[in-house]
Amino acid sequence: MDNATIANVFDELAELLEFKGENPFRIRAYTQGAKAIRDLDESVADIVADPNRKLSDLAGIGKTLAEKTETLLQTGSLPQLEKLREEVPEVLIQMARVPGLGAKKAAKLQKELDIDSLADLRAACESGSVAKIKGFGEKTAQAILDGLSIAEQAAERIRWAEGDALAQSIGRHMESCPAIETMQWAGSYRRGRETIGDLDLLAVASDRDAAMDHLEAYGDRSQTIARGDTKISIRVGKAFQVDMRCVDANQFGAALQYFTGSQAHNVHTRRIAKDKGLKINEYGVFRVEDETQIAGATEEDVYAAIGLPWIAPELREDRNEFKLAAAGELPELITQDDIRGDLHMHTTATDGQNTIREMADAAIARGLKYIAITDHSKRVTMAMGLDADRLRDQWAMIDEIRPEYEGKLVILKGIECDILESGGMDLPDDVLAEADWVLASVHYGQRQPREKITERILGAIENEHVDCIAHPTGRLINRRPPYDVDMDAVMKAAAAGGTLMELNANPARLDLNDVHLAAAKKLGIPIVISTDAHTLDGLDVMQYGIKQARRGGLTKADVANTKTFKQFAKLL
DNA sequence: TTCGGAATCGAATAGCATATCGGTATGCT
Incomplete structure (x- = not known):
């Protein structure tokens, strides 16, 4: 059982205990x-x-939590959890997830009206019985009905890249508002989380009403949830929420810090301030004794006021950034400019849409110095994967065009070789031995049991010709869970065997994730950030991989394809 | 439940906006 599974159990326990009205x-x-x-x-x-x-x-x-963790590891389950699941009605949890309803209102409704399902809840709102309960009214009943519709739209978190597209669209709209002097996106979008639950815009406006009117005029707005003096929340499209907060220029840094979060990071920040006799809110940093503002215009000021250097948004999760900041050991995070190579891409030989030359030219246009052509191996029949003969033909082609790129771009003869369901590689060792660069990846048998999949990947790491494990967990964000693999065992083997690991930059993959990356860094495993491009535009997803790498705390030195080709070649 | 400081138990995560109902719940980072 891995860390994430154990964590999920404790989160569910917390949720259930909350409904029980526990301490x-x-x-x-x-x-x-x-x-x-x-x-x-x-x-x-x-x-x-x-x-x-x-x-x-x-x-x-x-x-207590240590004991429960051990029970989970030994038995795979926790009696306390099973018991609580029986005690807390499922409908209560569903109700509390309806926007506008929280634990207290849900519990009260469920108790007083004997609600058994969300359909019951809807009926109770429509019949007027909800409005009659003390503490409720017509408007609340209507808000619940609205919330039920929103919940039905299954407003799931969207991938970062989708959030980025929406932020840019709204940003362009807002730029045409004359009342806005400065604006900046904050929230989980700014922190670069792999999924985004809503968008948070911070603005300095000469006329706040005009700024809010302008946001409400955004073409795809479907609803205004709330609008006050400083804050407005709207829904865009089906159900996606966008918040805007207006502050004064001398508050901008404090507001940006607050609005960027994460919540856990903010709590920690404010606790440090409290210990120093200061108070941080979204309007600034204040001395508690006389309410004097001592910082707030910039984020740097805010952090400086509590004795810390500025912390990059990607690190603001209250993991270890405060410890690093206090020690002056914050990592200098990797940037896109550091990238010199791209070591995973496909061509028309399999399921890519462009030729080797087209990919090479596009890589040069993006400032790259070296690439690897890594088409699929034969097991991937749907993509017309390459057998040994076709692969050698492709390599002959690369040999042929290399002189044209002399001094401009190094083109590596690579392969994305499948790790077979039964274990072992999809191409014989003598073929792999001829490659400059071998990626190993799992595409089939993703539902095999943990031991089997782990064994397959460990087998690939042990193969002396394999250079790197591609998209190591196979997950597709919001679509397919990671395969059940003992990532700790995989990483230890990779570290021991000198095998690299990929951070696949495709926005649907972002595989490895941030926590895995931090673990890999700790073990000294070089990470390769690759686009897995199937088209020319596919090379542009590198930016998403960079964000993810930053969240994992990676520096230029932690990422192999920041090296010059000469340095990189030493890793092979 | 955890943690720390004490020796058995008390304190513990910050701070604020908005809506609705008539003093409180929900939501936001």
């Missing part, structure tokens, strides 16, 4: 324990297995 501190302990485990850059199972270490040494994990 809030007990609930928080489970939530914090879940976060501690989810963000950990090593395996909980390893810590348990190590006689010299104790789980309860981790911050946020005490005796």
Whole structure:
């Protein structure tokens, strides 16, 4: 059982305990324990297995959570969770997820009106019985009905790249508003999270009403949820929420810091301030004793006021950034300009849409110095994967065109070789031995049991010709879960065997994720950020991989394809 | 439930906006 699964159990426990009206501190302990485990850059199972270490040494994990973790690892389940699931009606949890309803209102409705389903809830709102309950009214009943419609639209978090497209569209619209002097996107979008739940825009406006009117005039707006003096929330398209907050210029830094989050990061920031006799809110940093503002115009000021250097948004998750900042050891995060090579792309030989020359020219246009052509191997029949003969033909072609690119671009003879369902590589060793660059990846048998998949990937790492494991977990964001693989074992083997690991920059993959990247960095595994391009435009997804790498705390030195080709070749 | 400081238990994550109902719930980072 991996860290994420254990963390999910604790999160669910916290949620269920909340509905039971448990001690809030007990609930928080489970939530914090879940976060501690989810963000950990090593395996909980390893810590348990190590006689010299104790789980309860981790911050946020005490005796009880340590015991429960061990039970989970040993038995795969937790009796307490099963019991709570029976005790808390499923409908209560569904109700509390309806926008506008929270735990308290949901519990009250469920108790007083004997609601068994969301359909019951809708009927109760429509019949007027909700409005008659103390603390409720006509407007609340209507808000619940609206919320039910929103919930039915399944407003799931969207991928970062989709959020980016929407932010740019709204941004262009807002730029035409004369009342807006400065604006900046904040929230999880600015932090570069792989999915975005809503968009948060911060603005300095000469006329706040005009700015809010302008946002409401955005073509795809479907609803205004709330509008006050400083804040407006609208829905765009089916159900996606966009918030705008207006502040004064001398508050901008504090507001940006607040609005960027994460919540956990903000709580930590404000706690540090509190200890220093200061108070941070979205309007500035204030001395508690006399309410004097001492910072707020820029984020740098805000952090400086509590004795810290500016922290990059991608790191603001309350993982270890405060410790690093205090020690002056924040990583200098990788940027797109650092990238010199792209080591995963396809051509017309398989399922790509462009030729080797076209891909090479496009790579040069993007400032790259080296690329690897890595078409699929024969097992990927749908993509007309290459057998040994066709692959050697392709390599002969590369030999032929290389002189044209002399001094401009190095083109590596590569292959994305499948790791077969039965284990072993899809092409014989003597063929792989001729390649400059071998990616190994799983495309079939993704539902095999953990032991089997892990064994397959470990087998690939042990193959001396394999240079790198591509999209190591196979997940597709919002569409397909990662395959069940013991990533800790895979990483340890990769570290020991000198095998590289890919961060696939395709916005639907972003595989490895941020926590895995941090773990890989800790183990000293070189990461390769690759586009997996199937078209010329496909080379442009590098930016998404860079964001993800930054969230993992990676620097230029942690990423192999930032090296000059000469340096890179030494890794092979 | 965790943590720390004490020796058995008390304190614990910040701070604010908005809507609706008539003092409180929900939501936001």
